[in-house]
Amino acid sequence: MKINFAAKAILICRKDVIIQPLETTEISLDCAVCKKLHRTVIIHKDIKKTQCAGHNFLAVIKTIENNKKVWKSFFMKEDVHEIIYHIEYEYREFEDPRDRTGYDRRMSNEYPSWGRINFLITCPKCNTTQKHFTQNNLVRPFIGVCEHCAYQLYKDDKEQPLFEKEV
Ligand SMILES: [Zn+2]
Numbered sequence: 001m002k003i004n005f006a007a008k009a010i011l012i013c014r015k016d017v018i019i020q021p022l023e024t025t026e027i028s029l030d031c032a033v034c035k036k037l038h039r040t041v042i043i044h045k046d047i048k049k050t051q052c053a054g055h056n057f058l059a060v061i062k063t064i065e066n067n068k069k070v071w072k073s074f075f076m077k078e079d080v081h082e083i084i085y086h087i088e089y090e091y092r093e094f095e096d097p098r099d100r101t102g103y104d105r106r107m108s109n110e111y112p113s114w115g116r117i118n119f120l121i122t123c124p125k126c127n128t129t130q131k132h133f134t135q136n137n138l139v140r141p142f143i144g145v146c147e148h149c150a151y152q153l154y155k156d157d158k159e160q161p162l163f164e165k166e167v
């Protein structure tokens with residue numbers, strides 16, 4: 001059964017920051033091939049490249065959205081960058097056969113349990129491009145700081161990525 005979902009991250013950025021999402025994303029999904037829950041797989045735009053523990057994993061990034069909106073309040077002007085990965089993967093229900101999985105369930109489900117979104121960010125102050133990421137279990141509020149000049153680039157204050165089922 002094909003499952004489609006979106007993994008979405010929102011970054012509140014300083015003005016003139018440039019964001020470029022990578023063409024891979026890391027997501028934890030239940031794998032019916034090895035019958036294990038919470039497998040973290042690197043999902044690519046090319047379906048042949050997505051692997052789980054040495055076997056092909058039928059998952060692909062169909063499209064990546066990189067949206068920018070300008071948000072103005074009385075006190076400040078911020079750029080809101082929204083990264084959305086639209087992902088499709090093949091899901092089959094199974095039960096993890098191991099006695100102790102270490103998890104609170106043994107039956108699989110179709111929902112992603114964790115994700116990490118990687119992106120390149122260009123600092124408007126020193127013009128350096130560097131790789132940053134956001135993930136569900138980040139200690140928040142988090143301030144993304146330029147590794148070269150220490151300029152504060154963005155804030156990340158709500159748990160993300162958000163997962164939404166799509167049809
Ligand atoms: Zn697997």
Ligand SMILES: [Zn+2]
Pocket residue numbers: 123124125126127128146147148149150151
């Ligand atoms: Zn900088």
